[in-house]
Amino acid sequence: MNKVSQKAMKTSLEDVMGSMHTNLSTADLVEKILNRKEGILTSNGAIRATTGKYTGRSPKDKFIVKDSLSESAVEWGSINQPISEDIFFNLYDKVMDYLKQQNELYSFKGFAGADAHYRLPIDVVTELAWHNLFARQLFIKPNDDELTDHQTEFTVISAPGFKADPKTDGTHSECFVMISFEHKMVLIGGTEYAGEIKKSIFSVMNFLLPNQDILSMHCSANVGREGDVALFFGLSGTGKTTLSADPERKLIGDDEHAWSNNGVFNIEGGCYAKCINLSAEKEPQIYNAIRFGSVLENVMVDLHSRLPDYDDTTLTENTRAAYPIDYIDNIVQPSIAGHPNTIIFLTADAFGVLPPISKLTKEQAMYHFLSGYTSKLAGTERGVTSPEATFSTCFGAPFLPLPAVTYATMLGEKIDQFNANVYLVNTGWTGGPYGTGNRIDLSYTRAMIHAALNGELNQTETVRDDVFGLNIPTHCPGVPSKVLTPKKTWDQPEQYDQKARELAVKFHENFRKFNHITDDIKNAGPLYTPQ
Numbered sequence: 458m459n460k461v462s463q464k465a466m467k468t469s470l471e472d473v474m475g476s477m478h479t480n481l482s483t484a485d486l487v488e489k490i491l492n493r494k495e496g497i498l499t500s501n502g503a504i505r506a507t508t509g510k511y512t513g514r515s516p517k518d519k520f521i522v523k524d525s526l527s528e529s530a531v532e533w534g535s536i537n538q539p540i541s542e543d544i545f546f547n548l549y550d551k552v553m554d555y556l557k558q559q560n561e562l563y564s565f566k567g568f569a570g571a572d573a574h575y576r577l578p579i580d581v582v583t584e585l586a587w588h589n590l591f592a593r594q595l596f597i598k599p600n601d602d603e604l605t606d607h608q609t610e611f612t613v614i615s616a617p618g619f620k621a622d623p624k625t626d627g628t629h630s631e632c633f634v635m636i637s638f639e640h641k642m643v644l645i646g647g648t649e650y651a652g653e654i655k656k657s658i659f660s661v662m663n664f665l666l667p668n669q670d671i672l673s674m675h676c677s678a679n680v681g682r683e684g685d686v687a688l689f690f691g692l693s694g695t696g697k698t699t700l701s702a703d704p705e706r707k708l709i710g711d712d713e714h715a716w717s718n719n720g721v722f723n724i725e726g727g728c729y730a731k732c733i734n735l736s737a738e739k740e741p742q743i744y745n746a747i748r749f750g751s752v753l754e755n756v757m758v759d760l761h762s763r764l765p766d767y768d769d770t771t772l773t774e775n776t777r778a779a780y781p782i783d784y785i786d787n788i789v790q791p792s793i794a795g796h797p798n799t800i801i802f803l804t805a806d807a808f809g810v811l812p813p814i815s816k817l818t819k820e821q822a823m824y825h826f827l828s829g830y831t832s833k834l835a836g837t838e839r840g841v842t843s844p845e846a847t848f849s850t851c852f853g854a855p856f857l858p859l860p861a862v863t864y865a866t867m868l869g870e871k872i873d874q875f876n877a878n879v880y881l882v883n884t885g886w887t888g889g890p891y892g893t894g895n896r897i898d899l900s901y902t903r904a905m906i907h908a909a910l911n912g913e914l915n916q917t918e919t920v921r922d923d924v925f926g927l928n929i930p931t932h933c934p935g936v937p938s939k940v941l942t943p944k945k946t947w948d949q950p951e952q953y954d955q956k957a958r959e960l961a962v963k964f965h966e967n968f969r970k971f972n973h974i975t976d977d978i979k980n981a982g983p984l985y986t987p988q
Contacts, residue, residue, distance in 0.1 A: 513652070575666070
């Protein structure tokens with residue numbers, strides 16, 4: 458940064474401090490939110506806020522500043538879009554001018570990363586009080602001594618009331634999320650969706666941690682009574698939250714983790730759970746965590762009774778609840794554990810052809826980690842009339858600034874170093890594709906995962922699938938043997954072969970985008986290749 462710009466940025470940030478409330482308590486923030494009419498109090502004590510036009514992340518409006526640190530490190534493309542420092546400086550100055558005009562601003566000083574050896578001290582500066590409550594519940598709160606000694610290393614500035622002008626500001630729309638690694642800052646404007654705050658810091662950690670030989674991961678994690686650790690990777694709809702919430706195991710965290718030479722630690726201090734169709738019967742932990750201090754986002758509420766209606770999708774299907782992790786009873790505190798014994802990749806295969814569980818070699822694990830496969834279902838999105846394969850690199854493509862091979866290589870090294878067992882678990886369909894077959898029974902999936910976690914599948918005989926090359930256990934306690942081999946569940950095996958080959962081709966087509974991948978990983982994909 459040139460001296461003029463550096464001085465301007467420093468002065469602007471100092472200028473807004475006069476109206477800044479720093480690390481207000483939960484009760485203070487709730488009072489501010491209600492007095493400012495930013496949200497309403499629901500019958501369970503949570504705050505409900507709405508986010509207007511933007512009810513989810515805006516990936517086309519996310520940029521990384523191309524600077525001396527990022528230029529040669531970031532994998533640039535449609536996900537990691539470059540933007541110049543000049544555009545960043547210009548918007549920063551405009552945002553600071555806008556914030557100076559606000560009567561009150563809010564700052565949360567805390568941490569990302571539960572392991573004190575590797576945590577990142579952050580400062581989340583927000584225009585809205587409810588965004589600061591969100592940050593307070595999602596990140597790691599400091600104690601009094603830590604707050605006194607807090608030295609911010611990365612700052613998030615959220616100014617949803619400031620809207621960019623694409624013609625003059627160099628953005629794609631009024632909304633923008635910009636990360637500058639050199640200047641250690643995230644600049645957010647034009648959107649009230651709080652998830653941008655959470656995910657921007659996750660992107661930052663995904664850039665910083667690998668340089669410390671730490672693998673950052675988009676996954677949930679839990680630990681058993683014997684200290685055995687499990688990781689659960691999976692895209693939306695695969696059952697990651699449901700299957701990692703196990704009464705016999707303690708939750709480390711539900712979304713973002715890192716794997717260092719000391720073990721696994723949660724990057725966050727809270728949970729950002731989906732609320733669509735939430736019920737006390739299906740997901741009691743999440744349901745009971747929504748209370749005073751929690752934030753409900755875009756959930757419809759009866760204005761008379763103030764009861765949340767989790768089935769109402771009037772505003773969006775992406776309704777959310779943010780709450781601190783200690784609102785969950787069965788947790789590890791602090792959110793740190795040992796090295797993973799078992800890694801589970803979850804997929805909801807709507808083609809009905811992947812085995813419900815298969816054991817992966819290290820090379821297969823790296824292949825399927827890079828692929829990040831699941832299915833979009835007919836009717837879930839406009840224009841989707843039949844199941845569609847979807848791939849998200851490393852199960853978290855939108856948040857990975859570095860080349861995908863960086864994360865996959867680290868995973869392979871850690872699997873070797875710590876002797877972790879890796880399984881691919883299909884929570885999708887069997888006996889036919891979506892619309893013909895049936896969803897794999899949840900009780901069977903739980904039985905298979907328990908067998909994997911307990912080590913019962915480590916020595917079990919396997920057979921090799923001739924389309925995907927996956928090693929399928931021949932038996933598993935509590936699961937009918939026929940269920941384990943998907944082709945046996947289809948009435949017409951030749952139709953299974955056709956669908957399996959269709960999906961195999963999609964895997965191969967997707968994998969062509971990866972460069973600098975060794976042959977042993979490329980060859981760990983489906984055995985079937987088109988003629």
